[in-house]
Amino acid sequence: GQNIDxxxxxxxxxxxxxxxxxxxxxSGFNGLFWYQQHAGEAPTFLSYNVLDGLEEKGRFSSFLxxxxxxxxxxxxxxxxxxxASYLCAVRDRAGGSYIPTFGRGTSLIVHP
Amino acid sequence: DTGVSQNPRHKITKRxxxxxxxxxxxxxxxxxxxxxxxxxxxxxxxTYFQNEAQLEKSRLLSDRFSAERPKGSFSTLEIQRTxxxxxxxxxxxxxFGTGGAGELFFGEGSRLTVL
Numbered sequence: 001g002q003n004i005d006x007x008x009x010x011x012x013x014x015x016x017x018x019x020x021x022x023x024x025x026x027s028g029f030n031g032l033f034w035y036q037q038h039a040g041e042a043p044t045f046l047s048y049n050v051l052d053g054l055e056e057k058g059r060f061s062s063f064l065x066x067x068x069x070x071x072x073x074x075x076x077x078x079x080x081x082x083x084a085s086y087l088c089a090v091r092d093r094a095g096g097s098y099i100p101t102f103g104r105g106t107s108l109i110v111h112p
Numbered sequence: 113d114t115g116v117s118q119n120p121r122h123k124i125t126k127r128x129x130x131x132x133x134x135x136x137x138x139x140x141x142x143x144x145x146x147x148x149x150x151x152x153x154x155x156x157x158x159t160y161f162q163n164e165a166q167l168e169k170s171r172l173l174s175d176r177f178s179a180e181r182p183k184g185s186f187s188t189l190e191i192q193r194t195x196x197x198x199x200x201x202x203x204x205x206x207x208f209g210t211g212g213a214g215e216l217f218f219g220e221g222s223r224l225t226v227l
Contacts, residue, residue, distance in 0.1 A: 042135035042203065042219060042220050043218050045216070050227075075115070087155070089154075097160055097167050099145070099157055100157075101157060102155045
């Protein structure tokens with residue numbers, strides 16, 4: 001199985017940049033996802049990395065290093081609406097089912 | 113709306129009762145997942161279907177839980193003899209294959225409260 005670790009909570013100021021880290025251990029890595037989840041709502045897909053490097057999508061970027069078992073989500077120009085939980089999920093091909101396993105999430109609080 | 117639909121959205125029941133949740137995935141998605149989420153935690157995998165076949169089931173899932181996906185369309189998750197520890201948000205998600213990202217699309221969830 002996977003062991004996924006991410007910080008429980010982070011705070012940042014509106015307009016700033018924040019980096020949320022995720023480390024993982026898996027035997028059959030097949031992709032890493034970041035999801036955003038506002039309180040009381042369903043998770044929504046933000047980004048996907050399967051190869052090493054940086055993927056940029058607007059204000060959000062995600063980085064992956066497979067050799068280090070490490071990823072981060074970078075949020076730029078923070079807005080109040082970015083206050084949410086950010087979930088790191090790793091997909092493993094063990095058993096052939098390719099099921100994503102989620103970390104516990106990082107609660108981001110953006111203050112004025 | 114062509115997203116993932118779940119119902120009921122909320123269910124309050126007494127301990128020992130049976131409950132059933134329904135999930136209607138995005139129509140062209142062949143993969144369907146059930147997860148459970150409690151406050152402050154990430155979604156925890158319960159079970160997975162590819163078309164109508166249930167291919168994976170979490171070892172944490174007790175035999176009080178059963179899921180079906182007849183004809184590879186909608187799915188139901190039944191919990192028998194509910195316990196207070198079953199109180200959680202039950203999330204359904206669907207995806208299409210694993211080509212590209214194959215990201216999961218989640219429904220709004222069914223919140224279960226067991227009294």
